[in-house]
Amino acid sequence: AKGRHVSDLFPHVVKNVLTKNNELKKLVYVYLVRYAEEEQDLALLSISAFQKALKDPNQLIRASALRVLSSIRVSVIVPIMMLSIKESSSDMSPFVRKTAAHAIPKLYSLDESQKESLIEVIEKLLKDKTTLVAGSAVMAFELVCPERTDLIHKNYRKLCNLMVDVDEWGQVAVINMLTRYARSQFLDPNTHVDAGDAAFYTESESEEEEEESDDEEDSDEDTEKKKKKKK
Numbered sequence: 564a565k566g567r568h569v570s571d572l573f574p575h576v577v578k579n580v581l582t583k584n585n586e587l588k589k590l591v592y593v594y595l596v597r598y599a600e601e602e603q604d605l606a607l608l609s610i611s612a613f614q615k616a617l618k619d620p621n622q623l624i625r626a627s628a629l630r631v632l633s634s635i636r637v638s639v640i641v642p643i644m645m646l647s648i649k650e651s652s653s654d655m656s657p658f659v660r661k662t663a664a665h666a667i668p669k670l671y672s673l674d675e676s677q678k679e680s681l682i683e684v685i686e687k688l689l690k691d692k693t694t695l696v697a698g699s700a701v702m703a704f705e706l707v708c709p710e711r712t713d714l715i716h717k718n719y720r721k722l723c724n725l726m727v728d729v730d731e732w733g734q735v736a737v738i739n740m741l742t743r744y745a746r747s748q749f750l751d752p753n754t755h756v757d758a759g760d761a762a763f764y765t766e767s768e769s770e771e772e773e774e775e776s777d778d779e780e781d782s783d784e785d786t787e788k789k790k791k792k793k794k
Contacts, residue, residue, distance in 0.1 A: 569594075573602040580612045585621055592627035599634040606635050610643065617647055622656035629659070633666035641674045645681075652684045657693040664688050664699035668706040682708050689718045697725045698733015701740050715744050 579591045599606045616628035629651050632644055648670060651663035667681050685707060688700035701722070704714065715722075719741070726737045 570598045570601050573598055573605055577605055577609050580609050580616075585624060588616075588624060589627060592624070592631055595631045596627070596634050599631055600636055603635055603637050606631070607637060607640070610635075610640060614643065614647070617650065622654075622658050625651070625654065625656070626659045626662040629662050629666055633669040636673055638674060641670065641677065644670050644673075645677055648681075648684055652687055657691070657695040660688065660691060660693075660696045661699045664696060664703045667703040671707045678707065682711065682714075686714050689714055689722075692721070692725075694725050694728040694730075694733075697722060698729040698736055701733065702736045705736060705740055709740075709743075712744060712748060715740070719744065 573594075576591055576594050579587060580595070582588050582591070595606065595609075610632075613628045613632050616624050619625050619628070629647055632640070632647055644666070648663050648666050651659050651666075654660055654663070663684070667684060670677055671681055681703075685700065685704050688696055689704065691697060691700060704711075708714070722737055722741065726734055726741075729737060
């Protein structure tokens with residue numbers, strides 16, 4: 564609460580990662596998420612514990628374990644992270660699936676060669692029908708493969724409908740993505756004119772109207788001359 568740097572306590576805190584007390588375990592994971600990048604060597608010693616926690620009955624523990632794994636910036640554990648993200652993307656809990664979506668850009672920044680595998684996971688998450696996952700999936704899409712608009716085709720209407728109930732940060736991501744998608748995939752109504760929407764009057768019709776108006780003017784002049792002669 565006072566903003567003190569407590570990374571020196573990492574070896575002592577990480578020992579409690581195997582505790583059976585869920586409340587204590589949550590606190591340990593909060594600490595590890597904060598300092599895992601600074602103490603990567605010590606965090607690596609607990610990889611097996613994090614993998615085991617991914618099977619925990621408590622969804623918060625599973626999500627926290629994945630968050631810690633994705634915070635360890637060591638290329639050695641890339642395969643483990645990739646496997647964990649794939650498994651978590653199919654988790655029964657939408658909160659865990661959301662965490663998997665957040666972990667995707669972290670893994671991509673660590674190893675871009677995993678892009679194709681990550682795109683498969685993003686495609687799966689974009690199909691998710693829960694509002695909790697939709698915003699995070701779109702964020703992952705924008706950061707990893709924004710050029711793959713084909714992934715949005717099937718989910719466009721669903722994302723439009725879900726956007727109202729997505730959280731504020733997710734709404735910003737969805738709106739930006741849908742705006743970019745619409746500009747690249749839809750025709751501009753201000754410049755595009757279909758064959759059926761051609762000009763209301765064609766050139767031939769306008770010329771005929773001009774001739775008719777000239778004839779009417781001539782006839783009006785003739786009638787005025789006749790009236791004058793009668794007078």
